[in-house]
Each structure stands twice: as C-alpha cells, then as structure tokens.
Amino acid sequence: MMSIKSSNLGYPRIGENREWKKVMEKYWAGGMEEDEFQEKMKEIRLQHLRKQQDLGIDMIPVGDFSFYDHVLDTAVMFGLVPKRFNEYGGKASIKTYYDIARGTKEAVASEMTKWFNTNYHYIVPELDETKPSLIENRPLQLYQEAKRELNIEGKPVILGPVTFVKLSKGYKKDLFRTVVDQYVPLYAQLLRELEAEGVTWVQIDEPVLATSLSREEVDYFQEIYKILTESAHGIRVILQTYYESVDDYQDIVSLPVHGIGLDFVQDDGENLNSLIKYGFPEDKVLAAGIINGRNIWRANLEETFSLVHNIQQHVADDRLIIQPSSSLLHVPVTKKNEKKLEDNIKNALSFADEKLHEISIIKKGLDKGITEIQNQISDSKRAIEALRALQSTTDAKSKEAELSMERKEPFRVRRQLQQSFFQLPLLPTTTIGSFPQTPEVKKQRSLWRKGQIDQMQYEKFIKEETERWIKIQEKLGLDVFVHGEFERTDMVEYFGEKLEGFQITELGWVQSYGSRCVKPPIIYGDVSFRAPMTLKETLYAQSLTLKPVKGMLTGPITILNWSFARDDISKYEVANQIAFALREEVRILEENGIRMIQVDEPALREGVPLKEEKKEGYLHAAVNAFKLATASVENETQIHTHMCYSNFKEIMGAISEMDADVISIETSKSHGELIHALEESTYDKGIGLGVYDIHSPRIPLLNEIKENIERALNVLDVHQFWINPDCGLKTRGEDETISALQVMVEAAKQVREEVTLQKALRS
CATH class of the missing domain: 3.20.20.210 (TIM Barrel)
Known part of the structure; x- marks a missing residue:
C-alpha cells in the first residue's frame, strides 16, 4: 500500500536573518553588481530548498521564491511591462522589474495592495492593450535548477489565470472572460514545456476559489481547466485553494484536474463537513492543509492526527497529501534563534521550519502508527497546556467599556x-x-538595546531628532x-512592547512588501494597559x-491583524x-x-x-x-x-x-x-x-x-x-x-x- 505524501505550498523568502532583504537593498543601493546579486539570490533559494529536503518533505515547491513579489513575477513572465518604463518586448531586465515595483524619477511605480485578507502586499498587474505572451518559463527554470543543483524533483508553483486576472487592473469587468481567455493558451504552453522536461506535479494557485463566486465564474473554471489539463496529459495538476473553505464544494472537487488542495484549518470546519457529506472523487488526489500556515502556535498533534484520520475515511492513502493550510510566507522562518522568549511561550510556538517538522511527524505516525509519535504528541499537549496556564479569558473590562460607544455630539456639531x-x-x-x-536612528536604537548606551543617552538622542524635525x-x-x-521600531511592535499580554520576538520577521519586513508581536494572554505609552x-x-x-x-483592529493573536478566545474579544x-x-x-x-x-x-x-x-x-x-x-x-x-x-x-x-x-x-x-x-x-x-x-x-x-x-x-x-x-x-x-x-x-x-x- 502506498503511503501518504507530504508537501509544502510555499516557503518564506526572507531567510533566517533577513539575508534576502539585505542582498536586495544592497543591490538597489549600488553596492552589488547584477551577477553577484543573482548568485547571492541563488544561494538563498537553494538553501531554502535544502532545508525542506532535510525536513523530509516529499513535494517541495519551486517557483514560490521571488526577487520581490510572485504576482509581479507572473506579470513580467507574460511580458506585462507598463509602457511608462520604456521597455517593450522580450524579457524584462532586473532593473525594469524593480522599476515597476518601486518607480523611477520619471515613472510612478505600479499600484500595490493587500493579498486577499493578509498583510502581504502584491504589485497590481496593469493589463493594457499589450498582447501577453510567455516571455520566459520561470517555473521551468527553477525546476531545472532544483533538479540540477540538489537532485530535487520539485513541484512548480504557478499563480492561476483566474486569480491573476482578478487581481489585475486596466480592463473592463464585463470583459473579464475575454481577458482570461488571452492567458489560457499561455498557461497551456507553460504546462507543455514543463511536461517536456519531465515534471510530474504542478501546483496552480487559485485562492479566488475561497471567495464568494457567481455560478458563471464556477462554470468558467470548468472550461479553463479542461483546456489546461488536456494540453499537457503528462502533467498532474493540483488546483490549490487556501485561506477559507470553498462554497461550491461539489463543483470544485469535480473540476478536470488531478488534485484539489483544500484548507482544513481556516475553513471553520466547512471543508471537512463537505468532505464527510459529499465524499471525494476517486480519480483525484486531495492535498489537505492540516497545519496552520498563518499563525504561529504549535499544533496539537493529537487533534491534527485525528483530523487526518477523519479525512482518511473518505480518501485513500495513495490519494492523500498532507501539507500546511497555505504558503508559509506569512510566518517567520524558525524559532530556534529566539533566545529571550519565556520557555512556556517559546515551546508553544511553531514557525515555518517547525510547521514542516510537524507535517513530517504526522506523516511518520500515519506510516508507522500513532505509537511511533506518542512522545511528540505528548510534548505538543504539554506545551499547549503550559501556554493555557498563562492565559485567562476574562472579558469584564471590554464589557464595562461598551457602556460608552458614541461621541458626545454628532460630527456636524x-x-x-x-x-x-x-x-x-x-x-x-x-x-x-x-x-x-x-541609519543613525537605527544605530542608536541598536546601541541602546545592546546596553552600549543608557536610557538617558537614548532619550536625549530621541529628543534631538524630534526637535530637529519639528524645526x-x-x-x-x-x-x-x-x-x-x-522611538518606534514598528507601529504595532511598539505597542506590543508596552501592553500586557504581548511577547516580542528577536527574529520573528515576516515579509510585508518588497524588502519591507515586519516583526508581528505575539498576543498570548489578556491585553491590558500598563502605563502611558x-x-x-x-x-x-x-x-x-x-x-x-x-x-x-x-x-x-490593526494591532490585532498585524500580530499573531492567541487562538483560545474570539479575535473580537482580543480586539x-x-x-x-x-x-x-x-x-x-x-x-x-x-x-x-x-x-x-x-x-x-x-x-x-x-x-x-x-x-x-x-x-x-x-x-x-x-x-x-x-x-x-x-x-x-x-x-x-x-x-x-x-x-x-x-x-x-x-x-x-x-x-x-x-x-x-x-x-x-x-x-x-x-x-x-x-x-x-x-x-x-x-x-x-x-x-x-x-x-x-x-x-x-x-x-x-x-x-x-x-x-x-x-x-x-x-x-x-x-x-x-x-x-x-x-x-x-x-x-x-x-x-x-x-x-x-x-x-x-x-x-x-x-x-x-x-x-x-x-x-
């Protein structure tokens, strides 16, 4: 009997010490030539693949790595360079790629907006009269690199055509199908080229399937993916959804692809309910998201194992893949370098590497029996129980404050x-x-945090900067x-340092946009006022x-949304x-x-x-x-x-x-x-x-x-x-x-x- 496979949807780009950010910013500043930049980025990319290989992941994604943003990658792959950047036809240079994202003295940057309901920002593609074409097969290049350098049979990750066009601008909404139809042949070409290289599995991300779609839109998916799968018979396509349940479960799992990826963590139980009620097609693979890809709490492995057991009742093991619920882009790389966190909090955390380790543990238990992972199950339960001991669930303060919710007079007064x-x-x-x-502000803050200048010296510097900018x-x-x-590092982290119920990491960085990384605070307990901030x-x-x-x-709401919040009470109570x-x-x-x-x-x-x-x-x-x-x-x-x-x-x-x-x-x-x-x-x-x-x-x-x-x-x-x-x-x-x-x-x-x-x- 074939065993269940493990997979990952995407890995954080930034590196354990934000080396990705540092390389990119050094290149922007003119401190690095393009050849060196490309080589440094390759080193980082291969390091990420090697880590996943060492963690025992069977299906390792390639194509999730980016020099800035995966949506921008998709746009330039299809030759979509706005005319104001004066580069027509052919492959966009790395300079033009960054010009689109950051702007120039002569040309404004492309718009940036939020990726679904996350704090990741993407560059909005501009669909003008330019006819798209497959300028370069980026997923193929990254697949070849992984195989050549590390002997990894990677799983190319591609942003799907429907989601790509929905996230774009510059076309009339009533022409949506006409626009998507321009891209379907290009995706078919891309798949054929991957097929010719011997690629087995391809992950096509269509997170728009987790939104509220019309009947016509769902039917359109049927047409598109019939064309794509028939264009490359040797490729096995996983149509991947995440961030929510799918409304039209029966229609979506019946789409003409080889596998369907569903989120079983952030779905409020709806995907599991649909699976139990309607079953799953016997000719497809289910890629089940069982570990939370968006929060940082350690999984209760006993509950996770039980979830997979429930899924197994409806999907045979040889048609089941276990994976995180979404790309791990949204969480820090690893907790191993966190030296200052309280033990009860650190033990309850799981960042990207730890999440992939959890996937491997569950896979081992499924392969060899739950007794083989009993120690890890017990460890996870103890860690969660120790965290719960630090938490309380009182809501008296927020209920008391709800007595006064309106200003004294209306706005016109x-x-x-x-x-x-x-x-x-x-x-x-x-x-x-x-x-x-x-740099001087950052230097003084670093000296203060390291104890190399005292509080009075640091406050004196802050006062001098404030006075200078008032002038x-x-x-x-x-x-x-x-x-x-x-005096503030980040608009949320600063308040996390001042309020009760928060913990701040040392290296818990997450990409927000481009090279901009943030360090979300961890809300582990009741939040309360401590002193003026x-x-x-x-x-x-x-x-x-x-x-x-x-x-x-x-x-x-911003402090809540830009923190990793506790998951034992309602997020609205935390707010x-x-x-x-x-x-x-x-x-x-x-x-x-x-x-x-x-x-x-x-x-x-x-x-x-x-x-x-x-x-x-x-x-x-x-x-x-x-x-x-x-x-x-x-x-x-x-x-x-x-x-x-x-x-x-x-x-x-x-x-x-x-x-x-x-x-x-x-x-x-x-x-x-x-x-x-x-x-x-x-x-x-x-x-x-x-x-x-x-x-x-x-x-x-x-x-x-x-x-x-x-x-x-x-x-x-x-x-x-x-x-x-x-x-x-x-x-x-x-x-x-x-x-x-x-x-x-x-x-x-x-x-x-x-x-x-x-x-x-x-x-």
Whole structure:
C-alpha cells in the first residue's frame, strides 16, 4: 500500500536573518553588481530548498521564491511591462522589474495592495492593450535548477489565470472572460514545456476559489481547466485553494484536474463537513492543509492526527497529501534563534521550519502508527497546556467599556467646535505620522538595546531628532505636526512592547512588501494597559511648537491583524481588550492637552473576510472596537485615523460609522478609483486622500499633486479635504522626504489660493 505524501505550498523568502532583504537593498543601493546579486539570490533559494529536503518533505515547491513579489513575477513572465518604463518586448531586465515595483524619477511605480485578507502586499498587474505572451518559463527554470543543483524533483508553483486576472487592473469587468481567455493558451504552453522536461506535479494557485463566486465564474473554471489539463496529459495538476473553505464544494472537487488542495484549518470546519457529506472523487488526489500556515502556535498533534484520520475515511492513502493550510510566507522562518522568549511561550510556538517538522511527524505516525509519535504528541499537549496556564479569558473590562460607544455630539456639531478651537486654514497639510528612520536612528536604537548606551543617552538622542524635525516641519510650513516616531521600531511592535499580554520576538520577521519586513508581536494572554505609552514624546514635541501635534496610536483592529493573536478566545474579544487599553491612552493624552489624536487602522480593510456572509459581522466588530478606543473624548478633541491600500468602496459605510473626525487614505496609486467610490457614496467627514506615493523614492511633480488635489475637490467639499502623503515616511530617505513635502505644501498653497480667488470672484 502506498503511503501518504507530504508537501509544502510555499516557503518564506526572507531567510533566517533577513539575508534576502539585505542582498536586495544592497543591490538597489549600488553596492552589488547584477551577477553577484543573482548568485547571492541563488544561494538563498537553494538553501531554502535544502532545508525542506532535510525536513523530509516529499513535494517541495519551486517557483514560490521571488526577487520581490510572485504576482509581479507572473506579470513580467507574460511580458506585462507598463509602457511608462520604456521597455517593450522580450524579457524584462532586473532593473525594469524593480522599476515597476518601486518607480523611477520619471515613472510612478505600479499600484500595490493587500493579498486577499493578509498583510502581504502584491504589485497590481496593469493589463493594457499589450498582447501577453510567455516571455520566459520561470517555473521551468527553477525546476531545472532544483533538479540540477540538489537532485530535487520539485513541484512548480504557478499563480492561476483566474486569480491573476482578478487581481489585475486596466480592463473592463464585463470583459473579464475575454481577458482570461488571452492567458489560457499561455498557461497551456507553460504546462507543455514543463511536461517536456519531465515534471510530474504542478501546483496552480487559485485562492479566488475561497471567495464568494457567481455560478458563471464556477462554470468558467470548468472550461479553463479542461483546456489546461488536456494540453499537457503528462502533467498532474493540483488546483490549490487556501485561506477559507470553498462554497461550491461539489463543483470544485469535480473540476478536470488531478488534485484539489483544500484548507482544513481556516475553513471553520466547512471543508471537512463537505468532505464527510459529499465524499471525494476517486480519480483525484486531495492535498489537505492540516497545519496552520498563518499563525504561529504549535499544533496539537493529537487533534491534527485525528483530523487526518477523519479525512482518511473518505480518501485513500495513495490519494492523500498532507501539507500546511497555505504558503508559509506569512510566518517567520524558525524559532530556534529566539533566545529571550519565556520557555512556556517559546515551546508553544511553531514557525515555518517547525510547521514542516510537524507535517513530517504526522506523516511518520500515519506510516508507522500513532505509537511511533506518542512522545511528540505528548510534548505538543504539554506545551499547549503550559501556554493555557498563562492565559485567562476574562472579558469584564471590554464589557464595562461598551457602556460608552458614541461621541458626545454628532460630527456636524463637532466640526464647528474643532474649527473654532484649532483655527486651521483651508486644505490643511499634515503627514501620517513617522519620519525617516535613518541609519543613525537605527544605530542608536541598536546601541541602546545592546546596553552600549543608557536610557538617558537614548532619550536625549530621541529628543534631538524630534526637535530637529519639528524645526523642519516649521520651515516646510505644514499646518499640523507629528513628533516623528523615532522611538518606534514598528507601529504595532511598539505597542506590543508596552501592553500586557504581548511577547516580542528577536527574529520573528515576516515579509510585508518588497524588502519591507515586519516583526508581528505575539498576543498570548489578556491585553491590558500598563502605563502611558506615547505621552512623553508627544508632550515634548508639542512643547516645541504652537502648531498642533497629533498624538499617534495604532488602532485595535490593526494591532490585532498585524500580530499573531492567541487562538483560545474570539479575535473580537482580543480586539476589545486592545481597544480598552488604547482608550486609557487616549484619555491620558487628552487630559494633558493633546487635542488631535490619530488612531491608525491601516489593516482594517485587509481583515475583511473572504466570504460575503461574514463581512458584516467583522465590520461591525471593527467599528465597535475603534469607537470603544476613541469615543470618550470631548467634542473639541479631533480624532484622526489612517487606512492603507484597498478597495474602499465596499466599506465606505463602515468607515463613516467609525465616526472619526478626519480619515486619511493611502490612495496615490489608485486615486481615481477612490474618487469614483466617493462619487457613488456620500462621505461628510474630514478626509485626506494621499496625494503622493511614499513607497517610491521618486519626488512627485507639483502638477501631479495639484491634479490629485483638484480631482478630489470635484467630489469633496473643500472644507473637508486635508492634504497629506499617502502613508508614513519611515522608510524614505531624509532628503527625498523633505523635497517631496516641499512640493506637497507648495501644491496645497497654490490650490488654496486658487480656491480663495474663485470664491472671491463668485461673490
């Protein structure tokens, strides 16, 4: 009898010590030639494959590695280079590849947005009149490399045609099928070339299958995959879904492919229920996601083994593959280098390498019997029990705070009081919060953390940076200031260090976008307020200027979504605990004279569930958590918030219900789309649409910013519009930040004068 196979869907790119990031940034800075860059990246790529080989994984993915983003990889593989980058036909150079992602002085970067409901950002392909073609078969090249260098019979990973087009822009939605039809022959060609090389299994990712699809869309999958599988008879295709259950289970498992990948962890039990109810086709392989690919808690191996046993009742062993529930892109590489975590917490963790080890343990138990892995099962149970002993499940604080969820007066009243209080000009200018984290800032923080400078020396440096940037803001002529956040590593990690119930890792890095990596805190217990977190730095900055300085907090839903949260209670209960702690910080800021307070929720949209029927409940909980954190303030205190790249149209109602006085939205790359959304729905509160893109080193032109402002004023009242960059400036260089803000302030000044003149002429 054939044994069950083990597989992986994707491995983290960044390396144990972020060596991937370091190589890429050194190349960008001109410190490395392309040949050396390519060789270093190959070393990292092969190291990742070798690790999976050593962990005993049978089906190792190739093609999941990227120089920036797998969606961008797919686009350039098909020759989709936007015309503004002046490279037509043939293979895109590595320079052009990065230009698309990062922009140049002459050309804006392609839009970036969230990958489904995760904190990973992808580069949005632009589908213009360019006819796509298979410029290079990247999966084939990586398959050949793995076989040649390591004798690994890899499993090429490909982003499927339906998901690829759905994630793209530049075509009319009623032409969706016509556009996809252009790509189907190219995918068929790609598969034929893999077949000719002797590839056995191919993983085609179609995560869009876990969203709410129409009947027509599901039927269309039938047509597409019939063509693809018939084009390459020797290839065995696994159609992979993840992040949720599939609604149309019977139709999807009947698609004309050789295997179906289903998530049995983040599916709320629906995929297992469907399997039990409807069975599984006897001519297909089931690739079962049994280990959580998105959170970091150790699996209860006894429960996981039981889950697989249930699946085995409906799928024969020779047609069963066990694997993580999704790509491991979303978790850190390994916990082995974590030296400072409490033992009870570290023992309960499982990062990418540990998750693959768990897969191997389960496979061993299935092959040789559960008694062979009894020690590992017992270890996992003890680790989880020790973690539970650290946790409590009280919800008294959040229930108590729910008594006050509304501002004292509606916005129309608050608006007048705030204008009288702050006396801001028309079209006020501000920034989102952070200023450049220069090498010197990072150096001083590192020296402080290593104990090489003391607390007083470090605080003195932070004060000097804050004072310097208050003077820069004065010189620039901004209307509302920020303190710059030089004391903060990350907008979530910083608060994780200050609140009860969190643990911070040393090397638990995860890719967010490009070379940008974040270190999500771990929420292991009840969250509560410990002491003021932002007061000292904000008050110091305010003491240096007569202009208002915003207090800067990260919102409850963003802290939740950008952390690895405990899984023993509802995530909404965790959000309310965070909100109650932030409410106390807001109260303290207000009592000390800080009357503009920004509570950022950049991750609110990304947390929206993939299923339509679950969205309303999530948005209701998110709105409540935000109001729980902010609603206690006086009418004159102005609450700001900030949100990141997303399709805001579907959540405009929820944004309004949050009742923030001012919202800034990260939209410079998709400005027109949000303008269109505002045309279709009324928004009556203060709003700043990011007028230039901070993710690119490019300095915006004056006319570009003016055009963005003027387009917004076609649908927004001039009295509600704020002018700001589209996100924080932490990752930018100092000179480019100042230059870009100079252009922004000048654009605001010119539009303000034009609006004032037009009013005078009309009167």
